[in-house]
Amino acid sequence: MDRQRTRHRIGILGAGNIFGRYVEGLRTFPELEVVRVADVDTARARQAATEYGIPAWSDADELLHDDTVEIVVNITPPQFHAKTVIAALEAGKNVYVEKPLAATVEEAREVLAAAASSTALLGSAPDTFLGSAVQTARHAIDTGRIGEVVGATAFVRSSRAETWHPDPRAFYGPGGGPVLDMGPYYLAALVNCLGPVAQVSAATRIGARTRTVTSPDRVVDEVTVEVPTHASATLTFASGAIATTLMSFDVWDTELPRIEIYGTEGTLSLPNPNFFDGDVRLKRHGDDEWQVLTPVTELFGAVGTPEQHRRGLGVQDLADALDGGPHRANPEFAFHTLEVLASFETSQREKRFVSLESSCERPEPRTAAPAHR
Numbered sequence: 001m002d003r004q005r006t007r008h009r010i011g012i013l014g015a016g017n018i019f020g021r022y023v024e025g026l027r028t029f030p031e032l033e034v035v036r037v038a039d040v041d042t043a044r045a046r047q048a049a050t051e052y053g054i055p056a057w058s059d060a061d062e063l064l065h066d067d068t069v070e071i072v073v074n075i076t077p078p079q080f081h082a083k084t085v086i087a088a089l090e091a092g093k094n095v096y097v098e099k100p101l102a103a104t105v106e107e108a109r110e111v112l113a114a115a116a117s118s119t120a121l122l123g124s125a126p127d128t129f130l131g132s133a134v135q136t137a138r139h140a141i142d143t144g145r146i147g148e149v150v151g152a153t154a155f156v157r158s159s160r161a162e163t164w165h166p167d168p169r170a171f172y173g174p175g176g177g178p179v180l181d182m183g184p185y186y187l188a189a190l191v192n193c194l195g196p197v198a199q200v201s202a203a204t205r206i207g208a209r210t211r212t213v214t215s216p217d218r219v220v221d222e223v224t225v226e227v228p229t230h231a232s233a234t235l236t237f238a239s240g241a242i243a244t245t246l247m248s249f250d251v252w253d254t255e256l257p258r259i260e261i262y263g264t265e266g267t268l269s270l271p272n273p274n275f276f277d278g279d280v281r282l283k284r285h286g287d288d289e290w291q292v293l294t295p296v297t298e299l300f301g302a303v304g305t306p307e308q309h310r311r312g313l314g315v316q317d318l319a320d321a322l323d324g325g326p327h328r329a330n331p332e333f334a335f336h337t338l339e340v341l342a343s344f345e346t347s348q349r350e351k352r353f354v355s356l357e358s359s360c361e362r363p364e365p366r367t368a369a370p371a372h373r
């Protein structure tokens with residue numbers, strides 16, 4: 001039975017590169033309304049409000065005092081997540097924050113504690129694992145299509161942020177790098193399908209020490225790399241499955257797949273987990289051909305179009321949780337995936353297997369999607 005959907009008013013914090021894709025994505029959900037945009041750079045907030053027809057704009061403080069705002073969507077750079085999320089929770093706002101949950105595990109623990117002592121809800125990106133591709137893979141696993149899962153591979157290729165982002169410094173500073181910038185999409189997909197990770201062993205390094213920025217509207221010409229840009233890790237899941245991962249901003253070309261999951265009876269091949277949808281392919285032992293599985297949820301947008309770059313499903317997930325539904329992109333899930341990714345560096349530094357302190361439930365599967373406009 002359909003739950004009663006209430007209207008949820010949203011204030012967006014941060015009017016940078018991904019802002020427009022959030023507004024466009026959020027506007028596809030009838031129950032979500034963007035009523036304010038705020039930024040430390042208030043001129044930027046004003047310009048964003050004008051461009052997208054948002055009724056109010058301000059600095060962060062005014063956003064937190066706006067009684068009409070029920071959910072703060074935090075799309076500031078990672079190094080500001082902890083401080084701004086905690087401030088919003090303390091102001092009584094429900095918060096949805098972009099990935100990573102915080103720039104470090106220590107900061108993320110503070111965020112988790114603030115969420116635990118608040119009556120407000122906290123949700124965190126990525127939300128692409130809520131899309132049809134990962135949900136279809138999850139359904140195939142849960143219905144035994146590949147037998148018992150033995151292992152998986154996940155390969156993060158270069159995002160070349162310096163070629164398209166006007167200010168790619170966050171990609172090469174704390175909270176960035178391929179592991180924390182792109183890794184969350186892959187980890188969310190894997191943990192959603194296979195459950196929590198128990199142990200990590202990794203080697204990491206920096207590739208090129210500087211990056212030349214070539215994006216047309218760049219605000220800097222060169223970026224110094226402060227975090228590892230090439231990482232190789234083995235993840236042992238609590239289930240016993242073992243994943244081999246490569247996360248790199250130094251792989252300029254490759255023919256490696258994105259994610260594959262291997263079971264005793266067959267293999268699943270998943271599309272780019274940075275997008276919501278795409279072909280999920282299955283090949284069972286004895287099959288001559290791969291078969292494309294029928295998606296178990298409706299698509300977020302047409303595959304291969306800019307709609308796949310939009311965001312909003314995670315905010316809808318939070319709004320649904322406020323209305324009494326399951327909260328899938330929840331803080332425990334986000335914290336666990338962050339702890340897994342952060343332990344790459346611990347393993348490299350201390351030359352040992354790292355046992356994870358946190359765990360999480362696999363989020364409830366989705367087999368039907370919320371109504372789009």
Ligand SMILES: NC(=O)c1ccc[n+]([C@@H]2O[C@H](COP(=O)([O-])OP(=O)(O)OC[C@H]3O[C@@H](n4cnc5c(N)ncnc54)[C@H](O)[C@@H]3O)[C@@H](O)[C@H]2O)c1
Nearest residue numbers: 014015016017018039040041060075076077078080098099
């Ligand atoms: N750009 C992308 O393609 C992309 C994709 C997926 C996720 N994300 C995530 O979205 C977040 C934002 O990324 P972006 O590329 O839009 O960043 P950006 O640097 O382009 O924009 C960030 C904005 O936040 C503002 N800001 C900084 N500190 C603030 C504070 N304390 N209070 C209010 N505003 C503040 C800045 O002035 C800026 O306008 C990051 O967590 C990133 O990982 C970005």
